[in-house]
Amino acid sequence: MPRLRRQLEEERRAREEAGRLQEEAERRIQPNTLLRLLDRCHESLSQAIRVETDATLTTQGDATDPVNRLYPKRIVPWPDFPQLQQQVWGKLDRTAAFTSRPLFPSDTQIDYVATNIQNNPIYSETSLRNFERDTVDNFVEKVIHPLRDDGALRHEFGIQGRVTFYDRVNPSETLLESSLGQMNLRDTRTPQRPANTRPRRARGRARGAAQGQKREGTARRRNRRADQFCVHIVANERHIPVHAVEFKAPHKVTIPELVAGLHQIDLARDAIDQEGDTFEFYATRLVAAVVTQIFSYMIYSGVRYGYICTGEAFVFLQIPKDDPTIVQYYLCIPNQDMQADDEFRLHRTAIGQVLAFTLQALTADAPSQEWHDAAHDKLIAWEVEYLDVLREIPETLRKDQPGSNYRPSHWKRDRKIHNTRSRTRCQPGVSTPKHPSTEGNGSEEESHSPSAAAASRSRSSRDRSNKTQSSRESGKTRSSRDNKQNSRKDGHSTRPYCTIACIHGIVSRRPLDKKCPNWELHGRERHSMGPREFTRQLHRQLSRNRDHGFEQLHICGRTGYLIKATLLSRGYTVIIKATTVEKQHRLEAEVDNYYRLRSLQGQHIPVCLGAFMPRIAYWYHGELMARMMVLSWSGTRLQHVINERNSSFFHQEREKALAVLRLHGVVHGDSEWRNMLWDDPGGRLVVVDLEDVKWLKRPQALDSASGNAQRGHRVKVGTQAKIPDQLNYYLHMTSPGPWLGLTS
Incomplete structure (x- = not known):
């Protein structure tokens, strides 16, 4: 009998141990709470650090x-x-x-x-x-x-x-x-x-900095990151x-x-x-x-x-x-x-x-x-x-280093938890722009809209009536929401981007595009300024205040840094593509390509309103911007929305757009999806980043079929008196000399 009791007791203990081990195994695979995660990681990971003490097994290069x-x-x-x-x-x-x-x-x-x-x-x-x-x-x-x-x-x-x-x-x-x-x-x-960016009283203080920067430029920095x-x-x-x-x-x-x-x-x-x-x-x-x-x-x-x-x-x-x-x-x-x-x-x-x-x-x-x-x-x-x-x-x-006298500090509970949330990064009740790039919108919230719309158009033989109505309603909703507040406390505009048709209207002096969410701020029935005056006013606004109406999008390519810009006096909201002095030649080439392809602007490529050299220092990720180009916002970047369902449709649209460029004597040097946008309201694919295009033939000086030219006018280079105002600016921009820096 005692032996039987011992046997039963051992079996009971074995079952309990097996149950405990099973529970422990199940617990170990369960997610942890935050504090338990900190505790376990400290014990198992941080305290497991091992530092190699054998000098023959360590790297001996300079620490910095x-x-x-x-x-x-x-x-x-x-x-x-x-x-x-x-x-x-x-x-x-x-x-x-x-x-x-x-x-x-x-x-x-x-x-x-x-x-x-x-x-x-x-x-x-x-x-x-x-x-x-x-x-x-x-x-x-x-x-x-x-x-x-x-x-x-x-x-x-x-x-x-x-x-x-x-x-x-x-x-x-x-x-x-x-x-x-x-x-x-x-x-x-x-x-x-720029010479006039600093007050005269700062010159003395800046002299040492200028000398230091000069010394700094004499030897290449081995690593700047x-x-x-x-x-x-x-x-x-x-x-x-x-x-x-x-x-x-x-x-x-x-x-x-x-x-x-x-x-x-x-x-x-x-x-x-x-x-x-x-x-x-x-x-x-x-x-x-x-x-x-x-x-x-x-x-x-x-x-x-x-x-x-x-x-x-x-x-x-x-x-x-x-x-x-x-x-x-x-x-x-x-x-x-x-x-x-x-x-x-x-x-x-x-x-x-x-x-x-x-x-x-x-x-x-x-x-x-x-x-x-x-x-x-x-x-x-x-x-x-x-x-x-x-x-x-x-x-x-x-x-033989002396021992460390490091003593951990004791933290006390701070009962006054201040709200240190930045006004710069995010504001209550204010969303980030729905279209973060010029060149496109990568927002997760809207990433499926273009693909769904495109697939629908493909299946219904491009019947856009429903989508147009949807775009109108969406535009009215955005306009109603964004008209409540023109800018945040940090000066960044809360306005949505103007439509590509709206910005193209500045060039062609057409009536206002009432599908634009900002059209009520632009004036009466027609745009009151041409591209040259628009660029001049935007430049003046930047010179007065580098924050109000300008928001860095933190989107950087091989050449440009993108900025959302709102002309506060009229509500126009566009994109600025800025670059450094080292890469300004690429931006100048891109502006020239936009001019040569002006007949395609607003249809197959964005609208370019002009370019300028900022008269005031403008910094972006620590870089000094030397040239800025003004573009229309033109759609959603397709690399973020293309998928198996819509791939065939977008491949066809890309081939059509590239074929149009070839008909105008141009081969795009980088036709990846990151350089393709989808303009949902217009139902079209827009090609961007024209800095690397290859010209197959010399284009005509001015195209009479240009969408930027007034109907019935054939203009030759050299007859500037007959050139419409909206084209005169492009000639001003592409002529050698001061076009990159407006002086008034």
């Missing part, structure tokens, strides 16, 4: 090369960083439905990552980048993604699209690669600011930089060096061309060089936030919006911060800090044009090789 990089005048502590981070967490904690719901990767998924990293010590920047991507970046993305599904949080943090991290060396999307490439890669020449960018991708094609990231292997920049070297630094006084023999001095020089590198990237990229990551430590940085000559820092060491036993310890994990920092940067005001002016006027380059800094450090100091 600050030669010809703009340096901050001062590096200062960021005292309110903990409070700002905690404000972000306060907003998340207020939404219990988000923080308490099991929405995030399971224990099984975390264990899989832990298995992959356990035998991979960090020995270089590349291995560090891989480690951070697997243990931090991917999880931050997975936390931010469901924020878009919560209306309150989406509005709170201004999230309009996907937030992701992209490496410099391996961008996975062509558009992003192009955007970031345009954002930071430059020629050796330094663009000259950070190791990584956090990017906010809106409507599939608007790539808005959020913050920059610079990786430094932990054997190159150690924790003791960061702790000793991070303090208030006046670089001219404490680091540049200075001598010393203490560990603190060398650490200060080292830290100043590393901070200078990412600071320079941030200035050139037009972002105010960034951080340095060694895997063991994070140095979070902010350039103040009112003073681009200084940078604020805050040092975090997650594996030591978590040892502090308080209620906010999980917020100070690596994922917790990067998550809150990213959300903080998302809600921050974008740098103003004046911020860029001050940065390029007041900052100069540091001409120091980091290898020299390394060689100056005695080997004994590097091998």
